[in-house]
Amino acid sequence: MIIPDRYEDWLAQRERQRLQLLAEHEIWEQLESAAQSGEPALFAALRDLPVDTVGALLMDIPARYPLLRRYLPSMASNEVQEFWTGSHGLDLLLQTCGFVRSVRDGFLQYTGRRLSNLPTLDYGCGWGRILRVMLSLVGPENLFGCDPWHKSLEACDGHHIRANIALSDYLPTSLPFPGQQFSLIYAFSVFTHLSERAADAALAACRRHVAPDGLMVVTVRPGAYWDKHAAVFGLPDMEQQKHDHATRGFAFLPHDREAVDGEITYGDTSISPDYIRERWTDWELAGIDRLLQDPTQTIVFLKPR
Ligand SMILES: C[S@@+](CC[C@H](N)C(=O)[O-])C[C@H]1O[C@@H](n2cnc3c(N)ncnc32)[C@H](O)[C@@H]1O
Numbered sequence: 001m002i003i004p005d006r007y008e009d010w011l012a013q014r015e016r017q018r019l020q021l022l023a024e025h026e027i028w029e030q031l032e033s034a035a036q037s038g039e040p041a042l043f044a045a046l047r048d049l050p051v052d053t054v055g056a057l058l059m060d061i062p063a064r065y066p067l068l069r070r071y072l073p074s075m076a077s078n079e080v081q082e083f084w085t086g087s088h089g090l091d092l093l094l095q096t097c098g099f100v101r102s103v104r105d106g107f108l109q110y111t112g113r114r115l116s117n118l119p120t121l122d123y124g125c126g127w128g129r130i131l132r133v134m135l136s137l138v139g140p141e142n143l144f145g146c147d148p149w150h151k152s153l154e155a156c157d158g159h160h161i162r163a164n165i166a167l168s169d170y171l172p173t174s175l176p177f178p179g180q181q182f183s184l185i186y187a188f189s190v191f192t193h194l195s196e197r198a199a200d201a202a203l204a205a206c207r208r209h210v211a212p213d214g215l216m217v218v219t220v221r222p223g224a225y226w227d228k229h230a231a232v233f234g235l236p237d238m239e240q241q242k243h244d245h246a247t248r249g250f251a252f253l254p255h256d257r258e259a260v261d262g263e264i265t266y267g268d269t270s271i272s273p274d275y276i277r278e279r280w281t282d283w284e285l286a287g288i289d290r291l292l293q294d295p296t297q298t299i300v301f302l303k304p305r
Helices: 007-022 025-036 039-047 051-057 066-071 078-085 089-111 129-138 150-158 196-209 225-233 239-248 273-279
Strands: 120-123 143-147 164-167 182-187 210-220 250-254 267-271 283-289 298-304
Touching (some): 007 089, 039 066, 051 089, 051 129, 078 089, 089 129, 089 210, 089 283, 129 143, 150 164, 196 210, 239 250, 273 283
Parallel strands (some): 120 143, 120 182
Antiparallel strands (some): 210 298, 250 267
C-alpha cells in the first residue's frame, strides 16, 4: 500500500477505504441486476440494506452501473455540502446516517410501526442530503421535501434527488402539498435556525399535515451551543442568548439577511425541552435522542395531540 505524503491525501485515502468496505462489489452487482427488473425491484432491494451501506453506496456510483446511475441520486460537490451543512464527505455522511437510523428507530418506538413505504416529508430539505438516504426506507413515491430557498430546490434537482420537492414559505400557513398527510415529518438543522415566529408557523403548518398516528422529528440546539458559537465566530460573549435560554428556554441570534414580513426569520437558535413541553401544546414530547457524531443537534420526537 502506498502511503500518501500529504495529511489531506492520507485522510482522503482512509475515507475511500472505509466507504469501499461497506460498498462491496457483490452488493453493486445485486442492485444493478435488481434494477434490470425495474425501479420497484431496485427499491425493494435497497430497503433490505443497512442504512450506512446505502449511504456509502450513494457517495459515488461507478460508471459501470448505468441503471443505478439512472435511478439513484448523484453526490453533491464538497462545496455544496459545506455551504448547506458546514461539513462534507464521510464526516457528514456519519451524521446523516446516524440521524436516519435514529428517526427509523424512533418511529418504531413511538408509533409501534416500521418506517417502511410511508409518506414522509423532509421539512427544510436543503440540497437533499437526508432525502438521499431516506429514499431506501420509504421509496421515491412516498418521499417529499420542501424548502423556502429556491437554491435548495435547484440543488436537489441538479443531483436527481428522487422525491416530490416543492418550494415552501419562510412563514408558512400550510405546506405546498395540498391534501397530503404525512406519517413522518422530520426537520434536521432547521429549528436550530428559526426565529420564534418562524418556528411557530412551521410547527402549525406541519401539524395540519401530520397523520393523527404520525410523528414529527426535529433537531434543536442545547443552551451550551452558545459557548461554541462564541468560540467559532470569535465573538466576545453571548450573554443575551445565554440569558434568554436560561430564563425562557428559547434564544435566537438573527443572521444578517433580508427580513420576511418585517422580521429576520433565520439565524441561530437554541430551544430547551421545557420550552417545548410548555409552548408546543399541539405536540407531545415523546422522547429525545443524541448522537456523539453531532453533539449540538438534539433530536426531539413529537407526537401530534
Ligand atoms: C442548515 S440547512 C439544513 C438543510 C437540511 N435539512 C440538511 O440537514 O442537510 C437549513 C435549511 O433550512 C432552510 N430554511 C430556511 N428558512 C426556513 C424556514 N422558515 N422554514 C423551513 N426551512 C427553512 C434553508 O433554506 C436550508 O435549506
